[in-house]
Amino acid sequence: xxxxxxxxxHGHETILVVEDDExxxxxxxxxxxxxxxxxxxxxxGHEALDVIQRNDTIDLLFTDVALPNRxxxxxxxxxxxxxxxxxxxxxxxGDAKLAAAAVExxxxxxxxxxxxxxxxxxxxxxx
Amino acid sequence: MxxxxxxxxxxxxxxxxxLGRAYHRSDQARRDLAARLQSLAASEDYERASDRxxxxxxxxxxxxxxxxxxxxxxxxxxxxxxxxxxRAAEGHTxxxxxxxxxxxxxxxxxxxxxxxxxxQEPEMDVVCLAELMPSLVELLQAALxxxxxxETRVAPDLWPTQIDVAAFDxxxxxxxxxxxxxxxxxxxxxxxxxNGDGGEADCGAADGHERxxxxxxxMACSGASARGEKAPREPAADDLFGRGPxxxxxxxxxxxxxxxxxxxxxxxxxxxxxLYLPRCRETTTV
Numbered sequence: 001x002x003x004x005x006x007x008x009x010h011g012h013e014t015i016l017v018v019e020d021d022e023x024x025x026x027x028x029x030x031x032x033x034x035x036x037x038x039x040x041x042x043x044x045g046h047e048a049l050d051v052i053q054r055n056d057t058i059d060l061l062f063t064d065v066a067l068p069n070r071x072x073x074x075x076x077x078x079x080x081x082x083x084x085x086x087x088x089x090x091x092x093x094g095d096a097k098l099a100a101a102a103v104e105x106x107x108x109x110x111x112x113x114x115x116x117x118x119x120x121x122x123x124x125x126x127x
Numbered sequence: 128m129x130x131x132x133x134x135x136x137x138x139x140x141x142x143x144x145x146l147g148r149a150y151h152r153s154d155q156a157r158r159d160l161a162a163r164l165q166s167l168a169a170s171e172d173y174e175r176a177s178d179r180x181x182x183x184x185x186x187x188x189x190x191x192x193x194x195x196x197x198x199x200x201x202x203x204x205x206x207x208x209x210x211x212x213x214r215a216a217e218g219h220t221x222x223x224x225x226x227x228x229x230x231x232x233x234x235x236x237x238x239x240x241x242x243x244x245x246x247q248e249p250e251m252d253v254v255c256l257a258e259l260m261p262s263l264v265e266l267l268q269a270a271l272x273x274x275x276x277x278e279t280r281v282a283p284d285l286w287p288t289q290i291d292v293a294a295f296d297x298x299x300x301x302x303x304x305x306x307x308x309x310x311x312x313x314x315x316x317x318x319x320x321x322n323g324d325g326g327e328a329d330c331g332a333a334d335g336h337e338r339x340x341x342x343x344x345x346m347a348c349s350g351a352s353a354r355g356e357k358a359p360r361e362p363a364a365d366d367l368f369g370r371g372p373x374x375x376x377x378x379x380x381x382x383x384x385x386x387x388x389x390x391x392x393x394x395x396x397x398x399x400x401x402l403y404l405p406r407c408r409e410t411t412t413v
Contacts, residue, residue: 023199023202024202024341025323027201027202027205027206066194074319094193094194094196095193095194095197095241095290097190097241097245109197109200110197110198110201110203111197111198111200111204111230112201112205112207113204113205114209115208117205
């Protein structure tokens with residue numbers, strides 16, 4: 001069954017996007033904002049942990065697995081969960097093998113369409 | 128008497144000295160030979176280690192490139208989605224669709240790159256090879272170049288078979304490159320997928336392998352002339368990026384899947400390689 005882009009579900013939660021590729025990050029922030037979410041963003045894991053520390057309203061961490069500055073997206077997700085046990089996580093990667101190392105977190109493989117991203121966000125945000 | 132005894136003693140001493148020197152020399156010779164053999168083994172180990180290092184580096188590079196390609200593809204794919212929603216782009220639907228199809232092809236090729244880059248633990252799945260053919264042909268065309276015409280024939284009722292799907296791309300790539308590489312001027316590669324009952328016509332029984340129902344992946348390459356009467360099965364299995372015979376890698380894949388490989392010339396201007404994979408009576412899982 002083909003899912004049309006018009007079927008992309010919206011949301012209102014707060015998401016932190018962590019992505020070092022500027023083109024990808026800006027587009028993902030734009031798409032999520034367009035879907036109704038409130039969006040923060042960070043370049044790497046260290047900046048992301050600062051944002052999480054200063055904002056206890058973040059509902060979901062959306063992070064690339066491959067990040068610079070010696071902290072992977074998986075390391076970030078685990079550190080963030082220690083600080084915020086109820087934080088939801090959705091990993092993304094251009095190499096599915098990298099995400100397979102963290103079975104406790106769901107992931108979405110690049111490249112993804114807008115509607116797929118929207119659906120995976122809703123899945124990850126389920127209580 | 129004492130003269131003879133003295134002479135005997137002198138001869139005995141000289142003989143002992145000569146024997147001792149000979150022993151010393153032979154012992155030294157043994158040590159020299161051992162050292163030379165060690166050095167030779169070390170250089171072979173070094174070459175093998177260098178080949179392994181080279182392959183590991185290539186694998187890491189492929190995985191990195193594929194990862195970055197996927198990030199770039201994400202940007203294009205999502206922008207296409209946004210364009211389709213943009214009323215101002217309504218007149219460009221055909222172009223947007225053409226771009227989307229090209230992106231889907233690029234995504235498939237990137238997945239092939241990742242499969243080639245990663246050494247994975249074998250996972251056997253029941254598949255119908257016909258489902259894998261379209262993306263396989265894309266991969267082979269990219270590897271063999273546009274000058275090679277590729278023709279496919281797929282039987283409509285192809286049986287399922289159990290294979291390591293992740294390794295299948297690599298094996299098929301080896302098979303195509305090795306088959307084409309055996310020709311001086313390869314022109315056309317024909318890929319056939321069909322069922323076989325192990326009869327003589329399929330060559331399976333002639334090679335001494337077990338008869339039985341098989342799925343055959345047959346690659347036949349024709350060209351100006353063949354290199355020799357029969358392509359040698361050289362163990363150059365790691366030469367993934369060359370066009371020399373790499374049938375050994377295909378044989379290893381075949382054995383893992385409990386099948387076998389058969390290679391035969393067709394006249395003087397073509398070569399046929401057939402990969403026999405046992406029929407599986409379970410339902411496909413992929």
